[in-house]
Amino acid sequence: MGPQEAPRTTWPKNAWYVACTPDEIGQKPLGRQICFERMVFHRGRSNQVVALEDFCPHRGAPLSLGFVRDGELVCGYHGLSMGCDGRATSMPGQRVTSFPTIRAFPVLERYGFIWVWPGEADQADPAKLHHLPWAESPGWAYGGGLYHIACDYRLMVDNLMDLTHETYVHASSIGQKEIDEAPVNTRVEADQVVTSRFMEKIAAPPFWRMALRGAGLPEDAIVDRWQICRFSTPSHVMIEVGVALEGLGGYDAPADRKASSIVVDFITPETETTHWYFWGMARNFAVEDTALTDTIRQGQAKIFGEDLEMLERQQDNLLRHPDRRLLRLNIDAGGVRSRMMIEQAIAAELAAAT
Known part of the structure; x- marks a missing residue:
């Protein structure tokens, strides 16, 4: 081009x-x-x-x-x-x-x-405009950052709608083998694609041990963990994540028995092979603790930095081999359906223009 x-x-x-x-x-x-x-x-x-x-x-x-x-x-x-x-x-x-x-x-x-x-x-x-209730509530704290990433923005959507990669790319922070072992469910709800995964009676990985401490809970406790990824057009992904002391309802556990948050992902295309990635985390525990906000931001920056390297090198491979057919597995369903929703929005615009 x-x-x-x-x-x-x-x-x-x-x-x-x-x-x-x-x-x-x-x-x-x-x-x-x-x-x-x-x-x-x-x-x-x-x-x-x-x-x-x-x-x-x-x-x-x-x-x-x-x-x-x-x-x-x-x-x-x-x-x-x-x-x-x-x-x-x-x-x-x-x-x-x-x-x-x-x-x-x-x-x-x-x-x-x-x-x-x-x-x-x-x-x-x-x-x-995509509604963000947490951004209007004093009961939530937010911290985030920005990366410029040299890959197609849709590769980032794929990445965020399939968190299986955490076991491997983020092994030292949020990854654990139970992510691989837990079944993933994908569905379409109105104008969203939703993928979800629930893990019961597991040890919290390092990032969530830190979050448990911040929430005033024992970091070595056995927990129930969840990941609920929600894609909406044009390219937003909100991920409900958290851990709760095991046996108390997991996602639905009382607020004082869990550390939960929303991973905020706004993916803004720049060119066909570059995008702006606005990332952050909104949490509803220890909201006055600015030191914890900084600690979480630093932890997220490291995590997303690991994604950056993987995605940019993936993009380089795809540019070198444009004719190679990529596989579609059951874990890819969230990304596939999100891309379908993007294509439908583009088709609607083109139809209206003509």
């Missing part, structure tokens, strides 16, 4: 994607490519987030190399100022009323993230 060649359709565009976190938009504009669209983010006069095409209409320079002045984006090449609607407002020694406009993307700031809609602006409905 040449540098100017747009990819074939591999993702829905009429959807809300996480573009960045609020702390990434500071005094300088932020440039980011999302669904092959090069965008620039900054804050306008009233502190609202603005997303524009990262292209100066004068000479095509990236506006992300400019600066923000009085809530407007100023090109760092010749000083052209761009309004929040994508219209040129001023330029030293020039009249700009006839300058072409650039694209402005719908954008939302909600749940601690900046969301962007790369598709048709007139279809950008805030009501279509």
Whole structure:
């Protein structure tokens, strides 16, 4: 694929994607490519987030190399100022009323993230944003991070919808042989693909021993463990995970007898072979313990770093051998059905366009 060649359709565009976190938009504009669209983010006069095409209409320079002045984006090449609607407002020694406009993307700031809609602006409905109840509740704590990963975003969806790999990729943190031994169930619920696995009367792996300590529970206790992965379009995966003191109901055990959380995964395509991975964990125990939040974040960073290496090298192999047929096993059902849901969303967009 040449540098100017747009990819074939591999993702829905009429959807809300996480573009960045609020702390990434500071005094300088932020440039980011999302669904092959090069965008620039900054804050306008009233502190609202603005997303524009990262292209100066004068000479095509990236506006992300400019600066923000009085809530407007100023090109760092010749000083052209761009309004929040994508219209040129001023330029030293020039009249700009006839300058072409650039694209402005719908954008939302909600749940601690900046969301962007790369598709048709007139279809950008805030009501279509994935609802995150935990992000609005004081009874939950959240910590996370961001990785840029050189692989097709759908490989990450596959990875998250089949946690069998934990036994091998994450053997020192969250993996254990019981994951392999426990049956996995896959089903479709309304607009979600759900895979679930339950393990009873097992020893907690290192990461969950740490979580048990944080929840004020004995780290060496025998536990019941669960993993419930929920995929929703365009590319979000929320994973309910946890351990409870054995024999008390597992997933349904009393809150003070378990350590449970939601692994948060927002996967934002950049190109056909790269994506932005916003990861984190929302927990509803020891929510005031900021040190525990940092410890969990560090643990997750290590875990997801192990995924990063595996996925990037997997992508390299697939590019080297594009004609090789890959196997589909029962453990792959969650990823397969998630991809089907993605394809259905893309097909619906194409049908509406034609």
